[in-house]
Amino acid sequence: MSPSITRRILAGAALAAGVARPARAQSYPTRPVRLIVPFAPGGGVDAVGRILSEPLGALLGQPVVVENRAGAGGAIGVDAVAKSPPDGYAMTLVSPGNMTAGPVVRPTPYDPLTLSYISMVTRSPLLLVCRNSLAAQNLAEFVALIKRQPDAIRFASGGVGTGTHLAGELMNLRLGTNMVHVPYRGTGPALTDLIAGNVDIFFSDSSAWPMVQQGQLRLLAVSSATPWAASPQTPSVGAEVPNFDISNWYGIVSAPDTPEPIRNRLAADIAKVLARPEIQEMLGRLGFDAAPMPPVPFAAFVRNELETWRAVVQAANIRAD
Known part of the structure; x- marks a missing residue:
């Protein structure tokens, strides 16, 4: 086989391979x-x-x-x-x-x-929710409570290192408190235990909102600096906690x-x-x-x-x- 024919075959094979990849992507998905x-x-x-x-x-x-x-x-x-x-x-x-x-x-x-x-x-913002029996009716009362009892509050999370965990640790850092971290295997189990009163607060994702509406939990604040459309009257955590906007x-x-x-x-x-x-x-x-x-x-x-x-x-x- 002549060198020129070999080059043409190799070039054709390369071209075919280059065309085949997009073709497979274009046919995606097939299962x-x-x-x-x-x-x-x-x-x-x-x-x-x-x-x-x-x-x-x-x-x-x-x-x-x-x-x-x-x-x-x-x-x-x-x-x-x-x-x-x-x-x-x-x-x-x-x-x-x-x-x-x-x-x-x-x-x-x-x-x-x-x-x-x-x-x-x-x-969405994280929702700072608490058990209904907690002795704090609003954000200001909650901040006053944890300053009086810095080691007594138990905050739930969806697991060590999750955003819900670091939100609680950020609050500890900003307020100089020492709330106790209680990790769970996800948001669902954490919310279940919060409703049962086994922990005190949770920086939940918005899946807690229906439970707030049903009266199972109390919403104290949202984590973002801007108002939350679903509950615009709810204050931002940053109103009482310096440099808190997540x-x-x-x-x-x-x-x-x-x-x-x-x-x-x-x-x-x-x-x-x-x-x-x-x-x-x-x-x-x-x-x-x-x-x-x-x-x-x-x-x-x-x-x-x-x-x-x-x-x-x-x-x-x-x-x-």
Whole structure:
């Protein structure tokens, strides 16, 4: 075979390989897609995953199957996706606890910055809720209470290193108090024990809002500096606690090196789902705001959050158990 023919064959093979990769991305998906929720059923992450899965599956033309894999503050579920093939058939809902707050408290088996970012999904403040029997009717009374009894208050979290944990530690740092941390395996179990009166307060995601409306819990404040649309009269924690302004968010990531066309396809379809009034209403009933953010700005947002929480962890000298 002449050298010129060999070159043409090799060039043709290279061209075919280059065309084949986008073709596979364009045909995605050809089988069900797994959406791993890295927390127990019953919390905000789980609720958002289930609201999103059916309409997203309809747009993709394949079912999106929700799978709960709880543990290690959400790290177990994220690690399962981090170690999956980079083909877009496994993705996970992430939050500050397993992407920005948690990883600066304890090493995770994955590097958050190497994951493939798809889209932010929701943003909302954390809700500072307390058991109904707590001897504080509002934020000012609660701050006065923990200053009088700095070691007596028990604050729940969704796990060591989660955003709900670091929010409580940030309050300790800002007020010079020593509330006792009581970690749980997710938001659902923490809320159950709070309602039962086994702990005193919890910086919950917005899944606590229906329980506040039903009179099972009392809402003392929201973590963001701006008013919360679902309860605009509720004060900000920052009204009584200096330099306190944080928010909760959920987003979707997949395995490192997931092809860009697949990530863009998923991000576009997630944005379409979140633009639907009925989806926004469902999220709103839980206290969440739809907040789609495409892959590149979402990745930049997470990098910035990592630096913010790293500074808090170092200042508070927080260590993993």
